Amino acid sequence: MSPIHRAFLRIALLLGLGCASLSAHAAAEQQGIPLRHAPYRVNDxxxxQNGAKLFVNYCLNCHAAEFMRYEKLRSIGLTSGQVEKNLLFSAPRLGDTMKVSMTSAQAQAWFGAAPPDLSVIERALASHRGSGADFLYTYLLTFYRDTSRPTGWNNLVVPSVAMPNPLWPLQGQRAAKFELKQDAADPDLQLKTFVGFEQLTPGSISPRQYDSQIADLVAYMQWMAEPDQLERKRLGVIVLLFLAVFTFITWRLKSEYWKDVK
Structure with missing residues (x-):
């Protein structure tokens, strides 16, 4: 596979996720597709680190993360040397943010709109149906071949999605199987219902390994949306423990001072 071909495959990962807000949620609800629960790996x-590698190699060609600086990757156990050698391709310095070389004019000409920034996409996609991580996890796992689409691909969570699946060499190519079933509320109405996938070509890794790779990628985007979330939770536990001890001391002092009044 040529470098140009590989670059093309990476062009569109998560393209349109920024547009997958209310309209995307509404489309998914109309299809009745439940979101899969994304494994929680923000503390792993x-x-x-694997998610950061996938993000840089498959997402950062088109999607910027302008609220994230490369130097922040040291918070997930990477050294400055490792970041510079393996992840720093689109910026000259560690202190730079994760930008893309593609201009807005180029994006407009190639895609019709600039690909959305992914810095906080995990937070932006949260809804009553599930977390943003659940949305991203399900979205990235439900691409299928559809010859009626310009790109040859479609998606169960975002029907008529405007991007192909750039990770298909890992996952392989799949077709979605649908059946017409009667609507429970209206027997005269038949609904197109998803019933499963058919594997057309094998991927370079097993389905379980692919699911794990997507879980790592989603975990990285979940961490990127709030890099200090683990520290926030740790401090929250400390504060709650302090308040619990202070409340007990205050209660004992109150009992001691007011025992004569009673």
Whole structure:
């Protein structure tokens, strides 16, 4: 596979996720597709490091993350040397943010709109149906071949998605199987219902390995949306413990001072 071909495959990862807000949620709800629960790996440094590698190699060609600086990757256990050697391709310095070389004019000409920034995409996609991580996890796992689409690909969570699946060499190519079933509320109405996938070509890794790779990628985007979330939770536990001890001391003092009044 040529470098140009590989670059093309990477062009569109998560393209349109920024547009997958209310309209995307509404489309998914109309299809009745439940979101899969994304494994929580934000506290797993190895998963975050692998997710960062996937993000830089498959997402950062088109999607910027302008609220994230490369130097922040040291928070997930990477050294400055490792970041510079393996992840720093689109910026000259560690202190730079994760930008893309593609201009807005180029994006407009090639895609019709600039690909959205992914810095906080995990937070932006959260809804009553599930977390943003659940949305991203399900979205990235439900691409299928559709010859009626310009790109040859479609997606169960975002029907008529405007991007192909750039990770298909890992996952392989799949077709979605649908059946017409009667609507429970209206027997005269038939609904097109998803019933499963058919594997057309094998991927370079097993389905379980692919699911794990996507879980790592989603975990990285979940961490990127709030890099200090683990520290926030740790401090929150400390504060709650302090308040609990202070409340007990205050209660005992109150009992001691007011025992004569009673």
């Amino acid at each position: 440094l190895l998963a975050l």
